Amino acid sequence: MSYLRKHVLVAVLALAALLASILGTRSLQQAITGCRDLYRVDTIGSQMESDLEYQAQESRRSFFYALAITDPNDQLPYLYEGHAATVQLAEAIERLRHLAPDMTGFADQFERVWRVYERERDEIVARLLEGDTAAAIRLDQQRGQPAFATAMRELRALKSRLEVRARQESLQVDQTLKRSAVGLGAFVLCTLLIVALLSKANHDRRVALESLHANNLVLAEARRMEQQRASVLEMVSKHASLSRTLTEIVEMAPQSNARAGAAIWAAAGQFLHFQVAANLPQELTEVLRQLSLSRTDETSGPSGEVEVRRSVLPRTSGLEVSESRVLHDAGGRVIGMLQVFAPGQDAAVRANVLDQMAHLAAVGIENTLLYERLAFQAQHDTLTELPNRLLFQDRVQQALQLARRHRKKAALLWIDLDRYKQINDTLGHRVGDEVLCEVGRRLKGCLRESDTVARVGGDEFTVLAHDVNSPADADLVCSKILTALSRPMLSGEHAVTVTASIGVSIFPEHGQDPIALMRHADLAMYMAKHHGGNAHNLFSPALGDSMHKRLQIEQELIAALEHGEFTLHYQPLTDRTGRLAGLEALLRWTNATLGRVSPADFIPIAEEMGLIQNIGDWVLRTACDAGARWLGAGLEVPNIAVNVSAVQFVAKDLASIVKRVLTSTEFPAGKLVIEITESALMNNIEQTLEQMAALRDLGVRFAIDDFGTGYSSLSQLRNLPVDCLKIDRSFVKDLDSSGSGSTTLVRGIIGLAHSLDLEVVAEGVETQEQLTLLGAMGCDINQGFLLFKPMPAEEIEKLLVTQPDTRVDDVLSLA
Amino acid sequence: MGRILLTLGLLIGFSRAAGVASFAVVVHPSNPITSLRLRDLQAMFGGVTKQWEHGPKVVLIERQPESPSFRFLMGRLLNTSASEYKRNLASIEFKGETPVTLKVLNSEATACKYMFYVPGAIALVETGSLSTPECSQLKVVRIEGKLPAEDGYRLR
Structure with missing residues (x-):
């Protein structure tokens, strides 16, 4: 039944009930009125019995008592009682008029004849009280008794009228009661129908309310999930610890199933490691903690492995894996896994909750991995994955603090590849990059695990070596590095050989802070390179002085031209x-x-x-x-x-x-x-x-x-x-008459130049002997x-x- | 009427407080008489007047000889003694005249009740009894034009 029809029916029934109730009520009202009238008639009848007739008889009786005695002092109480009865009789008549106005005429008639009797009686009483008892008796016989009999007849007539009226009223009441019963029956029937319909409507409403309540619960649940989601995302955005974030997520498991617990694994390297669990027995958590899952590709996922191990779960906890989700990052790579456990007989879980948990866990783990990656990239060289200058300085800072505390030395090596630019230019950047990676690997291979290798520039590497006892130890490390680098590196079809120049500074002799040590190692490297490369050089204060001078020259040179x-x-x-x-x-x-x-x-x-x-x-x-x-x-x-x-x-x-x-x-x-x-x-x-x-x-x-x-x-x-060759002064300086190597070379150069039709200039002529020899050898021009x-x-x-x-x-x- | 009763009440209260007895003459409410001269009153209680002007027979209501009202009637109103008074009434009867109707009642209240039933009755009651339910429905008659509460009232 449609909603509209139902309401129309209720309205019709309500109208019918209303009409029935009006009719019933009116009938009932009439019946009640009838009953009241009937009651009144009965009451009047009974009053006739109890009041009118009684009082009349009482009045008469008192009169007779008074008549029987002669002393007025004794007569008067009886007369007074009779008078009181007469008064009450008058009041009863008045009540009769009031209760039954339609009987007023009969009442008036009765009262009239009663008044006649009263007058007769008063006269008789007066005679009696005056002491003329005989006259009183005679008068009573002649006039009193007839008057009283007349009054009694009127009274009985009145009573008869009342009885007739009562019977009529009773019949009328019966009919009215029947009508009212029918009306009330209809009213009750309609009311019952309305009540039934209202009950049904109430039931429907209750069902609707329950449905609404259920919807509200769902909405509240959704709102709660949204708040939890916002909370987790806020934690993610604020880089809260991964375990804290994931704990927040696994604690949502009971929303999927009141008895459910959950655990999450997150990627670290090639494996998924257990992170957190909630609402699970301690022993099961311990078992899960031991599960490191292989981080396989997207298609297989780690769930297969969990499936294999699932059989151990019932033995330890009685729980079953209800649902599992493999977590992927935006690129589709496996970054974690979510498992929800629930008792076998009640293993169903709500998929939307599970999906949200999985989504949030994926976001949290991906964000953490990304953050770690960014943090790594901020401190590492992206090509070689070696620490960068920033991290290296930090490591050096820490190493210096330790060395200072334990009174130990540390060595800082600045390594610059010789002619790396040529490799890049001739073999291309790809080969150049591979060379750099290989250099990084070889450098790490030469050092202890505790030492640090960093790439601080294009072809510049640095090494921090702890616990160096003396510069000789640093020399040993440098030699080892140079030897390792000297082995050919295969890059595709190219075999590349690189050499390096290494500068060494030692803590604490060559500096108290990372910057100073790195600068001094760089200077020392520069000197090694200056001397041809493929060598290492230990920093010295003198080197520092020369570099200081160089720095001054650099500073002054900038404006020298401008200042003339x-x-x-x-x-x-x-x-x-x-x-x-x-x-x-x-x-x-x-x-x-x-x-x-x-x-x-x-x-x-x-x-x-x-x-x-x-x-x-x-x-x-x-x-x-x-x-x-x-x-x-x-x-x-x-x-x-x-x-x-x-x-x-x-x-x-x-x-x-x-x-x-x-x-x-x-x-x-x-x-x-x-x-x-x-x-x-x-x-x-x-x-x-x-x-x-x-x-x-x-x-x-x-x-x-x-x-x-x-x-x-x-x-x-x-x-x-x-047009001209200028012989370097070093050859001219060594000229002598004995025909040394330089003399031969100078002669050869002069001959060569002349053969090419070039002039020859000898530089650095400082002695007469040199001038003479040069002249003898045919040198064209001299300078010195x-x-x-x-x-x-x-x-x-x-x-x-x-x-x-x-x-x-x-x-x-x-x- | 109410004001009269109030005045009477006050007068009675005042008289009692002053130790002065006062008496009122009461008749049936239907009696048309409103005022009597002292002489007329003496004639009624002395048995001379036996019928009211409007017709009914005069019925004298008296109390026992020891009552104050009887003593006042004898001593102050009729100026005679009880025995002389009885003798006088008896002589009237012996003379063959219409006998005087006289009723001696036990109390003021009974007297008042009696008077209620007898239209020609007249009584001398203490003014203190006028406020009782039995006496309140009777008519108080002026004596020499004055009610008991008024100055110059003669029945004190």
Whole structure:
């Protein structure tokens, strides 16, 4: 029955009940009225009996008593009683009128005849009291008794009327009662139907309320789960400990089944390790704690293994595995497992709770793993997975505290791979990366478990060795490392051999803190590399001093050009006749703090700092400017040689810079000689050749400086657009007349140059013997303190003024 | 009427407090008489007047000889003695005249009850009895135009 129909029926029945109740009530009301009337009639009837007739008779009786005696003192009480009865009779008549107004006429009639009797009686009483008893008796017989009889007849007539009326009322009441019974029956029936329907509706409502209550419970449960979920996610977001988070999750198990417990495993390496359990017996928890599950791939999962071990569970706890969920991260990798246990006879669990637990557990574990990974990455090198500089410094800090407490030493090794850049450039970054990984592995293989290896830069590694007794122990470690690294490394089809330079600093001698120790080890490494690499070097305070000086140079060098601290000196070159054959521009730096700094000290630093480009430009421009000025002054200016570093040559715009300088200064390109060292020339031969070709097109000449110290390929030398070879001063220094090796080499170089149609300049000529020997060997041009020292531009200008007549001999004599 | 009774009550209370006896003349309520002269009263109680003007026979109500009202009747109103009074009444009867109807009653209350039943009755009662239920329905007659509570009332 539809809801609407049910309510319509209830409404109809209610209406019917209402009508029935109205009819029934009206009938009942009529019946009650009838009953009341009937009662009244009966009451009146009984009053007739008890009051009217009685009082009348009483009045009469009292009168007779009084009549029987003569003493008024005795008569009066009876007369008074009779009078009282008469009064009560009057009151009864009045009540009759009131109770039965329709009987008023009959009452009036009775009262009238009673009054007649009263009057007669009063007169008789008066006679009696006056003492005339005989007259009184006679009067009573004549008039009193008849009047009383008349009154009694009226009274009986009245009573008869009342009885008739009572019978009529009774019949009417019977009928009314029947009607009211029918009405009330209908009312009761309808009421019962309504009650039944209302009861049914109430039952439906109760069912609906119970359903609503159940829904509310579900909603409350859902809200609770949502709160728990929010709580867990908050814990996850705040990086609460994994065990705390997972405990919060497993404690949700009773929501899936009141008697359920749960346990969670989380990934660590290749296994899933037990983490937490809740609502499980202690012995079962202990069994589960021993289960380390294999972290297999997604398809198989660890549940198979649990399935195998499941058989042990009933023996220990009586519980069964109700449900299990393999937990995956966003990438689908297995990161954990959730098991819910419940008694065998009541093993059903609510899937939505289980799903939420699994989801939250997966989020918590994944977040923790991610967080751990991030923490690892923050402190480790991603390529080699070795600690990075940050973690290494922390480890060193801790190691130093321990060493300080136990009065022990520790060694810090700074390892830099030699020519690693060449490996990267020639074999590619992939091979370079593999080499770095292999270096990391080999370094770890050389050290104790307690020692730390870190990668702190591109090809830079550091090692912290604990409990080093002496520098000799550190030497031993270094040798071991160098030996390990020297073994060829196979990367694909390439076999790569690397060497390394190692600097060592010892705590506490070489520093009290990680920064100092690392800096000193780095300095020591630098020295090892400076000496050719594949070696190790122990830091020393002297090394520290030199590096201190280097640091000062670095600081002052930055602003030197801007402050005009550089000057150019020019060293004249002479031919075999002693005449001026050229000038070499030499850079001089005079600093307010450092004083005069040797170019050998600051040029490499300037190259490393990238300042050499600007300095080189300044030198070129200054030299050309001076040459142009001298030419403009009408002086005969020889070729001016300017040293250009390898760094300038690598820069692709050298030719354009030279061209711009020559154009702006109007110095002839043919008088400009660019000197480049043999080693610089050979390091970047292809790029250098390209630059030289461009410069050659401008008309610029070239000289190879420090010839003999590098590894020039003679075949390449033949193809270079070089005009001059400058024999390194080290060969000139060792020249003697006995025909030593150097003499032979110098002779060979001169012969080679001449065979290639190149001029030869001997540098560092400081003695007459050297000059004589060089002359004898056919050296074209000489340069050295024996002939001319470098001098400022002003002095050169004076020299040029006198040049046509100036010879070396003159100069020497002047000197 | 109420005011009269109140005045009577106050007077009675005052008289008793002062030790002065006072008497009232009462008749049946249906009796039309409202005032009597002292002489008329003496004539009624002396047996001279035996019928009311409106018709009924005068019925004298008296108390026992030792009662205050009887002594007042004898001593102050009729100025005679009890025996002389009886003799006088008897002589009236012996003369063949209509005898005087006289009823001696035991108490003031009985006297009042009696008077209620006899329309021609007249009685001399103590004013203190007027407030009793039995006497309150009777009519108090003015004597020489005055009620018992008024000044100059003669039956004190």
